[in-house]
Amino acid sequence: MRINNLNLINYRNHINKAIVFDSELISIIGPNGIGKTNILEAIHIVSTGKSSRAKRDSDLINYDKNFSTINCNVSSREDDLNLEIQIIKENEDHRTIKKAKVNKTPKTLHNFYGLFTSVFFIPEDINLLTEPPSERRKYIDSILVQVDSSYKKNLNLYTKAVKQRNKILEKINKENKGWDEMGYWTQMVANTGSIIQDKRESMFNEIKYYINENAVKLEITNDSKNNSKVALNYKKNEINEERFEKYKAREIASKTTLIGPHRDDFEIFIDGHSVSDYSSRGQQRGIILSLKLSEIEYIEKEKKERPVLLLDDIFSELDENHKKAIQNIINKQQTIITSTDNISFLHDNKIIRLG
Numbered sequence: 001m002r003i004n005n006l007n008l009i010n011y012r013n014h015i016n017k018a019i020v021f022d023s024e025l026i027s028i029i030g031p032n033g034i035g036k037t038n039i040l041e042a043i044h045i046v047s048t049g050k051s052s053r054a055k056r057d058s059d060l061i062n063y064d065k066n067f068s069t070i071n072c073n074v075s076s077r078e079d080d081l082n083l084e085i086q087i088i089k090e091n092e093d094h095r096t097i098k099k100a101k102v103n104k105t106p107k108t109l110h111n112f113y114g115l116f117t118s119v120f121f122i123p124e125d126i127n128l129l130t131e132p133p134s135e136r137r138k139y140i141d142s143i144l145v146q147v148d149s150s151y152k153k154n155l156n157l158y159t160k161a162v163k164q165r166n167k168i169l170e171k172i173n174k175e176n177k178g179w180d181e182m183g184y185w186t187q188m189v190a191n192t193g194s195i196i197q198d199k200r201e202s203m204f205n206e207i208k209y210y211i212n213e214n215a216v217k218l219e220i221t222n223d224s225k226n227n228s229k230v231a232l233n234y235k236k237n238e239i240n241e242e243r244f245e246k247y248k249a250r251e252i253a254s255k256t257t258l259i260g261p262h263r264d265d266f267e268i269f270i271d272g273h274s275v276s277d278y279s280s281r282g283q284q285r286g287i288i289l290s291l292k293l294s295e296i297e298y299i300e301k302e303k304k305e306r307p308v309l310l311l312d313d314i315f316s317e318l319d320e321n322h323k324k325a326i327q328n329i330i331n332k333q334q335t336i337i338t339s340t341d342n343i344s345f346l347h348d349n350k351i352i353r354l355g
Contacts, residue, residue: 023350030354210294306333
């Protein structure tokens with residue numbers, strides 16, 4: 001997988017920016033605040049549909065504009081495609097709509113995601129270990145929408161079903177009415193939720209082996225994969241008829257659906273201890289790097305080709321061992337790196353200067 005060019009219109013600080021990516025290894029060099037990270041973010045949005053840095057889609061539109069457009073030409077083993085996402089403000093309350101095109105033809109979003117795949121690694125990713133579970137669920141979703149064309153559709157159906165079920169719970173709480181509707185929405189939540197959790201569980205079953213192997217390579221642990229000291233635990237919030245019955249009174253009292261994939265989480269352990277609670281900052285960075293390397297391998301296994309690797313100014317944050325690990329993989333796929341200065345150990349890379 002590779003990206004050949006990128007055109008940004010009204011995207012954050014880029015009013016009209018065109019970039020050609022005519023190499024397998026590219027460095028984007030420029031001072032802080034010039035918009036280097038925004039370029040990588042835009043590329044990743046073409047893969048996932050969402051930004052890991054923005055609280056809302058309206059933040060991706062230049063502050064005095066009404067829309068932003070990300071357009072790029074990409075190549076895969078099977079095809080060359082022109083991909084476009086446009087984000088349009090609906091009103092002043094930050095509400096937006098999102099439109100997608102493939103080769104200039106409008107497409108539904110769930111048929112758009114995954115046509116191009118990428119892995120985005122930024123220094124702030126270390127916060128994934130300590131942020132609320134909702135952020136880790138977003139991370140899970142950002143991987144699965146790239147490898148499973150039906151995942152986003154089921155996630156949207158599930159989200160809508162939960163919202164509707166919550167309205168019924170509120171109606172029952174306030175008026176003792178709506179019992180006749182509850183069965184339908186509970187079944188909808190259960191059906192779509194089970195599909196989502198099956199896909200998440202399958203992904204974690206793969207990634208837990210990759211992350212352990214990568215932890216060994218990074219010398220976070222010297223154990224083998226058959227006797228691992230690194231454990232990735234998918235904390236599935238089980239969804240079934242018995243649990244709905246168990247939580248019925250509490251759900252009515254809180255007017256909220258309390259079980260299901262919208263309450264899922266995951267945690268990483270070393271020697272039985274939570275990485276977020278007991279590991280050093282350096283060890284946490286190593287674990288996140290292991291997770292990102294595992295993301296690459298998982299996507300490659302599912303899509304039969306490696307995703308584009310996007311590295312945002314990470315070399316100042318990594319120790320020598322972790323820098324070496326990055327050096328060992330940057331030539332295995334197209335890699336785009338941002339930095340404020342030339343990266344001395346990179347060779348045969350195309351340099352794009354901003355500012």
